[in-house]
Amino acid sequence: MRREGSLQRWWTREGSAYAFLAMYALLFLTFIAVPVFAAIALSFTFFDAIQPPYFIGLRNYITLLTQDDIFMRYVLPNTVQFAVIVGPGGYALAFLLAWMLAHLPKGPRTIFALILYSPSMTAGVAMVVVWRTLFSGDQIGYLNSLLLNWGLIQEPIQWLYAPQYLMSIMILVTLWSSMGIGFLAMLAGILDISPDLYEAAALDGMSSIWQEIFYITIPSMKPQMLFGAVMAIVGAFQAGAIGVMLSGSNPTPQYAGQLIVNHIEDYGFFRYEMGYAAAVSVVLLLMVLFFTRIFNRLFATTE
Amino acid sequence: MRKRNWFSRYAGVRNRGINPDGFHVSQIKFYLILLPLSVFMVLPILFIFSSAFKPPDELYAYPPRFFVINPTVKNFNDLFSRMSGSNMPVSRYLFNSVMVTLVAVAASVVISSTAAYALSKKRFRLKQALFTINTVALMFVPIAVTIPRFLVIHRLGLLDTFWAHVLPVLALPVGVFLLKQFMDTIPNEMLEAAQMDGASDLAIYWRIVMPMIRPALATIAILTFQAAWNNVETSSLYIHGESLRTFAFYLNTLTTTATGANAVAGQGIAAAAALIMFLPNLIIFIILQSQVMSTMSHSGLK
Numbered sequence A: 001m002r003r004e005g006s007l008q009r010w011w012t013r014e015g016s017a018y019a020f021l022a023m024y025a026l027l028f029l030t031f032i033a034v035p036v037f038a039a040i041a042l043s044f045t046f047f048d049a050i051q052p053p054y055f056i057g058l059r060n061y062i063t064l065l066t067q068d069d070i071f072m073r074y075v076l077p078n079t080v081q082f083a084v085i086v087g088p089g090g091y092a093l094a095f096l097l098a099w100m101l102a103h104l105p106k107g108p109r110t111i112f113a114l115i116l117y118s119p120s121m122t123a124g125v126a127m128v129v130v131w132r133t134l135f136s137g138d139q140i141g142y143l144n145s146l147l148l149n150w151g152l153i154q155e156p157i158q159w160l161y162a163p164q165y166l167m168s169i170m171i172l173v174t175l176w177s178s179m180g181i182g183f184l185a186m187l188a189g190i191l192d193i194s195p196d197l198y199e200a201a202a203l204d205g206m207s208s209i210w211q212e213i214f215y216i217t218i219p220s221m222k223p224q225m226l227f228g229a230v231m232a233i234v235g236a237f238q239a240g241a242i243g244v245m246l247s248g249s250n251p252t253p254q255y256a257g258q259l260i261v262n263h264i265e266d267y268g269f270f271r272y273e274m275g276y277a278a279a280v281s282v283v284l285l286l287m288v289l290f291f292t293r294i295f296n297r298l299f300a301t302t303e
Numbered sequence B: 001m002r003k004r005n006w007f008s009r010y011a012g013v014r015n016r017g018i019n020p021d022g023f024h025v026s027q028i029k030f031y032l033i034l035l036p037l038s039v040f041m042v043l044p045i046l047f048i049f050s051s052a053f054k055p056p057d058e059l060y061a062y063p064p065r066f067f068v069i070n071p072t073v074k075n076f077n078d079l080f081s082r083m084s085g086s087n088m089p090v091s092r093y094l095f096n097s098v099m100v101t102l103v104a105v106a107a108s109v110v111i112s113s114t115a116a117y118a119l120s121k122k123r124f125r126l127k128q129a130l131f132t133i134n135t136v137a138l139m140f141v142p143i144a145v146t147i148p149r150f151l152v153i154h155r156l157g158l159l160d161t162f163w164a165h166v167l168p169v170l171a172l173p174v175g176v177f178l179l180k181q182f183m184d185t186i187p188n189e190m191l192e193a194a195q196m197d198g199a200s201d202l203a204i205y206w207r208i209v210m211p212m213i214r215p216a217l218a219t220i221a222i223l224t225f226q227a228a229w230n231n232v233e234t235s236s237l238y239i240h241g242e243s244l245r246t247f248a249f250y251l252n253t254l255t256t257t258a259t260g261a262n263a264v265a266g267q268g269i270a271a272a273a274a275l276i277m278f279l280p281n282l283i284i285f286i287i288l289q290s291q292v293m294s295t296m297s298h299s300g301l302k
Helices: A002-042 A059-066 A069-102 A106-121 A124-134 A142-149 A163-176 A181-192 A195-203 A209-220 A222-247 A260-270 A274-299 B006-011 B025-052 B074-081 B090-121 B127-139 B142-155 B163-170 B173-183 B188-196 B201-212 B214-229 B233-238 B247-255 B263-296
Strands: none
Touching: A002 A274, A002 B090, A002 B127, A002 B142, A002 B163, A002 B173, A002 B201, A059 A274, A069 A106, A069 A163, A069 A181, A069 A222, A069 A260, A069 A274, A069 B025, A106 A181, A106 B025, A106 B263, A124 A142, A124 A163, A124 A222, A124 B025, A124 B247, A124 B263, A163 A222, A181 A222, A181 B263, A195 A209, A209 A222, A222 A260, A222 A274, A222 B127, A222 B142, A260 A274, A260 B142, A274 B127, A274 B142, B025 B263, B074 B090, B074 B263, B090 B127, B090 B163, B090 B173, B090 B201, B090 B214, B090 B247, B127 B173, B142 B163, B142 B233, B163 B214, B163 B233, B173 B214, B188 B201, B201 B214, B214 B263, B233 B247, B247 B263
16 A cells, blocks of 8 residues: 555656656667667677577677688778778868858858758768769769869779779768768857957957967867767768768778778678677777767866 | 948957958958868759759760750659659659658657656656766667667567658657757746646646747757658668668669669669759758757757
């Protein structure tokens, strides 16, 4: 009797909160929490999608670190190179652009912001049509035609199939479309800083633009900087499919554009070594966590 | 008060620095950087527009021309009169996409905002912990757990159903996060006053909170729209029959070498399809952009 009473009291006090949360919590569990834990669990098993998985301990991780030649020679260096340039690089670029935009009046600012943001709305799928044409390997390709015309190259280059160019093109294309909501958040953050702060600093003798950026702008918008950083890192790892899309094959030519995401797909869906693929997924999630930690240190707001 | 002359108007203090009211010489350097960069950014997008209206001889002209000379809607006619492998008209893919996107956006707005309401305005023991979990989930990279997600959807019997498109998109931690931050700015006194007047939780949420967070709702609508409309994975992984697949998937088959092998007819059609993919994104963002910006000023991660 008494227990029922306290349960009822709990329900009247907190029940409606959980009722409001219920739908989202259910979806969150089903499509985020369970898959993440399933990936962790599967990473300790051998699983070929036909027989039920069985436990093999750390063997997947050991194989990954000691025997997966492709992972160590191509996938890991490629992923780090891609993520470092597209993540922090794109992030710095987004901040600088947002900062420049903030110095313009509202009309031009809105137009520039829209132009810079619009590539991030384009789906990878839609843009593949464009990149394939611009970087097409024959002389009809725009880049080839232009370079031939200027006499910079003698014969057309197979941009998307040449191992030495694929990575650069992937980085360029991803940076092009990386001014997303993190960029908008930073722009809004810069605009929200009170002008009084700058005036006070000017009175105190602060003169250079860089001093202003590092001592006023960034410290005043740390929360937005952190949000932008998280979005940039997630975006950089999420963008992994681009190499396969551009070159039209997984694995990419000579593994030149092979990123960790493609490696997961390769093992999971083509070789059906799902336990192994899960171990690679866990490594990927850990990498995201690691990078975010670094930024967390940089922009933590002490409260 | 001194009358402003031409010079002071353009060299005045108010037009310098952050968020100026008008033009100032100090802005020229920014224009010099931003203008060429914007041209570079916008060229590929102009290219979609231009290619979609090019007749075949211009698509394969040598040397290639960037802008269309004799625009035609032939590519669009070809696209819609084409049948896919299993005799399904292209309009069916488009219809599927529209339905999936509409349902996903509507559901996402309701589901994210109810959750955000609880996390922002209700008092309960797990509140802080749950919000922290959601914030950690901002780092979640869906593509990393493609396989376990597939297994979950398989177990739930959602394969080959409409809901396989919609449900995964609805778990959107960024959405709940942004809405919660935005709701935090609504003064609690306001809701308490309504509670005194006998308004139920549901009424407070629907009548008071929802109208006040319109900008944030618009942002969530855009994010969900982009996630659902541009999604290829749900069609390729969770759906086997053509009749439930989406337009994004169809465009993908046009561009991948395996199935889109007849490159000659393909390019114009693919360009037209790419334009159809892109336009709704652009239109919706232009309509809602001011709302998005006001949401973003509350986006900080503390």
